[in-house]
Structures are given as C-alpha cells and as structure tokens.
Amino acid sequence: MSSHQPKTSTAFRRVAIAVAVLAGLGLAGYYYWPSLKSSPLLSGGSAPAKAGPGGPGGPEGRPVPVLTAAVSRRDVPIYLNALGTVQAFNTVTVRSQVDGELIEVLFREGQDVKAGDVLAQIDPRTYRAAYEQAQATRDKDQAQLDAARRDLARYIALGDRVTGQSVDTQRAQVRQLEATVRADEAAISSARVQLSHTVIAAPIDGRAGLRLVDRGNIVRASDTTGLVTLTQIQPIAVIFTLPQQNLAAINERIAQGNRLMVLATQSDGTGVIDAGELELVDNQIDQTTGTIKLKAVLPNAERRLWPGGFVTVRLLLTVRRAGLVVPLPAVQRGPEGPYVFRVTPEKTVEMRPVTVGAIESDQALIESGLEEGEVIVTDGVAKLKPGSKITLPEDRAKAKGDRVPAAAPAATPIPPAPSAPAAVPPAPAAEQSR
Structure with a gap:
C-alpha cells in the first residue's frame, strides 16, 4: 500500500493546480468581461475615426467632446508678406583719383567712419x-x-x-x-x-570693409579695385518683390498720402527685427516672374540687419476695422472651399461655408458666412460631420460631478487574481498522517 502513496499524492496535486488555474481564469473573466463586451471591436461597431450614424461621431451616437469659440469683431491688420534681401543704403568703392605711392593707410578694417574722415594718403x-x-x-x-x-x-x-x-x-x-x-x-x-x-577721405558715413591695397603700393586713378569699400548700414535698405496683383492696392494707398509701414521679421515670420517705411515701387513689372520690386528703408539702430542677409518682409497695406474673426483652427477646407462647424442650440453642429479674407497670426478674417456671436467648433473637428452631437467642457464637468456619488461604492479596489502556487490547498489529514 505504501508503494501506491507517491503516485496518488502527485495526481492529487496536479488536479488541485488545474482547479486553481481555472478558478483564476474565471475570476478574471468576471471582472474584465463587461469592459471587453462594450469594446466596439467585440460589439460589432467600428473605430471612432470611421464611425457611422450610430458611432461616437454620428448624430445618433455619443456626443463628441469639442472646444468652441464665439465669432467676434476686432481690428485686423492686412499684411502683404514677402522674402526680402538686405542691402546697404549706400555702397562706395573708395579709389584714388591721382597716381602715386600710397604712403599712409589711416583706417582699420571694420571701422565705422564718418564722411570726411581721412582714410589714406598719397605721396x-x-x-x-x-x-x-x-x-x-x-x-x-x-x-x-x-x-x-x-x-x-x-x-x-x-x-x-x-x-x-x-x-x-x-x-x-x-x-x-x-x-x-x-x-x-x-x-x-x-x-x-x-x-x-592725395588725401583720400570717406565720402559717406559707413563701415570700412577689407583693405584692398597695402601701404607702399603704387596706385593709379585707372585702377578699378579701389582701396576699400564703404557700406552705409544706418539706415539700411530691404529689397523685396510682390505679385503684380498687389500693385493697384499699394499705389492706391500711396496716392492717398499714406506712408506704408514695413516690418522686417525673423524667417518664420515672428519676432520683429526692425520697422521702417516703403521707399520705392519700381517703375516696371518683371515680365518673367510677374512681380514688382519694392524697396523699404529701415533705421537699423541696433544693427540687427546686415547687407546680404534674408528677412521676411511684412508690408502693412491697411487695417480692417471691426472685422469678423475666428480662431484659425476652426476653418477647415473641403472640396467646395473653406468651412466651419457652427454649434446649434440643440448641441449639434452644421457645416457652414465661409469666405476667408485674410489670415493674421492665429486668427482668420471672415468676409462672409458667419455672424457676430455665433459659436463655432475650434477643436475636435476631425470627428465631426453635419448633425453630430457635441459636448462642451462645462457639460463634461457637470456630468463628472453628478457621477461622483454613484461611483463612490465602486471605489473598493479589485482584488488581484490569486496565483497558482498560493491556490494549492493543503493535503488532507489522511495524507499527512501517512
């Protein structure tokens, strides 16, 4: 009888372990089955991004959480943007007007000079x-x-x-x-x-460049190289081009006696480097590109602009007084043009075609399609379609507050599923005695 005891004990333990594993799986299914059952993939639904009429984005589905804003009025500056090239206001190559030996060089490379300062001396x-x-x-x-x-x-x-x-x-x-x-x-x-x-003086205020001739050389009036190049950078010029379609509006503003302001900004359009005025509209249109060349003059008091550099130019054409504006993210583009989702009193949305007049910063100027005070969706538009129900932050906050008391009893933490070794029952007394 003692020879059969080990086999019986081993079989009993195997049965006990199997029972414990099945019990753990059953307990896990009890807790997690409700959430799996409500999953759209198991319940026959689809993902929210492709929801149909019964999905989260449909008029008969759950409301879509969105953010909204009201259409408002404010003064909107109308800018014309372009890429500009910084040029020296004046550039002079200083040359000798007589022949002779260069006996003195009286400037330093990179030195700021004033008109009349002596730069060099010929014998x-x-x-x-x-x-x-x-x-x-x-x-x-x-x-x-x-x-x-x-x-x-x-x-x-x-x-x-x-x-x-x-x-x-x-x-x-x-x-x-x-x-x-x-x-x-x-x-x-x-x-x-x-x-x-024989005394060579600076003809303009400016900054000296590299010295092109050293002391002791024989210079001639016919030399084209010169001694040094002076560039005037205070003030400084910016050359830029605009499409010829803008020419009529620019000339109209100038004819009214307006001095058009020009901003030089960083390459990304933010951070104003300097501000000046439009100085020149070229007298002909480039037939190759269909653009017109313009020149602005800026004081460059802090010398942040340097000849040869590139800047983003913003020409202030006019200011639209009390224009209708909406946040730029609210404006979407469809096959038939731009549109927004307007919020109805029933907390649904309708698609409203709009005409955008200009975009300034993060605001869009609306020419037609909306009225002041109307509410539009600014965030969450990707899940919307005409007739979709929506929920606002205040609605979600209120609903969350209403659910807190009911959810309190369920706050008891879910006990972890027992592990298999801990579920092995103790051996019966008969086995222990044996």
Whole structure:
C-alpha cells in the first residue's frame, strides 16, 4: 500500500493546480468581461475615426467632446508678406583719383567712419610742386600784365603824340596778358585739386570693409579695385518683390498720402527685427516672374540687419476695422472651399461655408458666412460631420460631478487574481498522517 502513496499524492496535486488555474481564469473573466463586451471591436461597431450614424461621431451616437469659440469683431491688420534681401543704403568703392605711392593707410578694417574722415594718403610732393609752379607762372604773367597796363595808360595820356595804331596794339597786349593770367588761375585751381586728391577721405558715413591695397603700393586713378569699400548700414535698405496683383492696392494707398509701414521679421515670420517705411515701387513689372520690386528703408539702430542677409518682409497695406474673426483652427477646407462647424442650440453642429479674407497670426478674417456671436467648433473637428452631437467642457464637468456619488461604492479596489502556487490547498489529514 505504501508503494501506491507517491503516485496518488502527485495526481492529487496536479488536479488541485488545474482547479486553481481555472478558478483564476474565471475570476478574471468576471471582472474584465463587461469592459471587453462594450469594446466596439467585440460589439460589432467600428473605430471612432470611421464611425457611422450610430458611432461616437454620428448624430445618433455619443456626443463628441469639442472646444468652441464665439465669432467676434476686432481690428485686423492686412499684411502683404514677402522674402526680402538686405542691402546697404549706400555702397562706395573708395579709389584714388591721382597716381602715386600710397604712403599712409589711416583706417582699420571694420571701422565705422564718418564722411570726411581721412582714410589714406598719397605721396603729395609731385602735386605740391606742380601747384607751386602754377602759382609762379601766374605771378610772372601778372607782372607782365601790370606793365602792359601802365604802358597803355601812358599811350593814352600822350594823346595825339602817339599814333592810334600804337594804342590799339598796346590795348591788345593788355587783353592777351589778362587772358594768360586767367589761364594761370585755372591751372592753379587744377593743381590745387590734384594736390587735395592725395588725401583720400570717406565720402559717406559707413563701415570700412577689407583693405584692398597695402601701404607702399603704387596706385593709379585707372585702377578699378579701389582701396576699400564703404557700406552705409544706418539706415539700411530691404529689397523685396510682390505679385503684380498687389500693385493697384499699394499705389492706391500711396496716392492717398499714406506712408506704408514695413516690418522686417525673423524667417518664420515672428519676432520683429526692425520697422521702417516703403521707399520705392519700381517703375516696371518683371515680365518673367510677374512681380514688382519694392524697396523699404529701415533705421537699423541696433544693427540687427546686415547687407546680404534674408528677412521676411511684412508690408502693412491697411487695417480692417471691426472685422469678423475666428480662431484659425476652426476653418477647415473641403472640396467646395473653406468651412466651419457652427454649434446649434440643440448641441449639434452644421457645416457652414465661409469666405476667408485674410489670415493674421492665429486668427482668420471672415468676409462672409458667419455672424457676430455665433459659436463655432475650434477643436475636435476631425470627428465631426453635419448633425453630430457635441459636448462642451462645462457639460463634461457637470456630468463628472453628478457621477461622483454613484461611483463612490465602486471605489473598493479589485482584488488581484490569486496565483497558482498560493491556490494549492493543503493535503488532507489522511495524507499527512501517512
């Protein structure tokens, strides 16, 4: 009898473990079956995104949670946006106007200079000598002129004792010497100008670029490279283009005496870098692109704009007073154009076609299709279709508050399913005694 005892004990334990596992599965099914039964996949329904009339997004299904906003009025600025290129207001390549040796360079690369500041010096000795020579020639001719005038005065004083021909000849001599002196004065002026050109000064306010010629080099007036390039960046210019369709509106505003404001912003359209005014509308349209070129001038007081850079340009065309606006996310686009979902008093939605006049920031200017005070859906539109029922945040908060007392008894935590080893019952007393 003792030889059969191990086999009986092992079989009993196997049966006990199987019973415990089945009991655990039954307990889990008891707790989780209601939630699985209500799943749309097990109950024959479909996912919310493809819900039909009986689904969550349908008029006969559960209300769709949404956010709403009322159509309001406010002043809306109308901007024309474009990509602009920053250019220096003035750019000058400083060149020598005389030939000679560059004996001094008096600026630093990248230095800010004022108009009239001395930038470089050409060897002036040759030009100073020419100037002094011109003065000496003038003085010599002036002395001859003075002598000729005195002779003419004596001839005239002698009267009939001097022939008329002698007087006429002396008078012509005086006029000839007067012309010579005038030519000498012109030569002196030319020599003075040439001498002044040996001092090279800044023609404009600006910033010096790279030095193109070093001290000791021979420079010539015919050189095209120049000594340095100066760029004026305060103020600074921005060149941009707009479609030719905007030209009529721009010209109309200018004809009314308006100075159109221009904003230079970051590349993403946010963060104003500087503000200025429209300076120029080009005199012809580019036939290749159908665009018109415009130029704005900005003070650039903080030097945040730099020649050659790109900025987003916003030209303020006008301001629409008391325009109807809605949040931009509320506007959807369908096959027949833009539309919104309007909320009805019955807490359903209807599709309302609208005409969008402009988009500014996160607001859309509505030209037609809505009235002030109407309520539209701004969030949750993806699950809506005409006739869908909706629920608002205040409705959900109220419903949640009403369910709290009823849900209190169910707050008892669900006990965990027993594990198989813990469910093995103790061996019977008969087995223990054996």
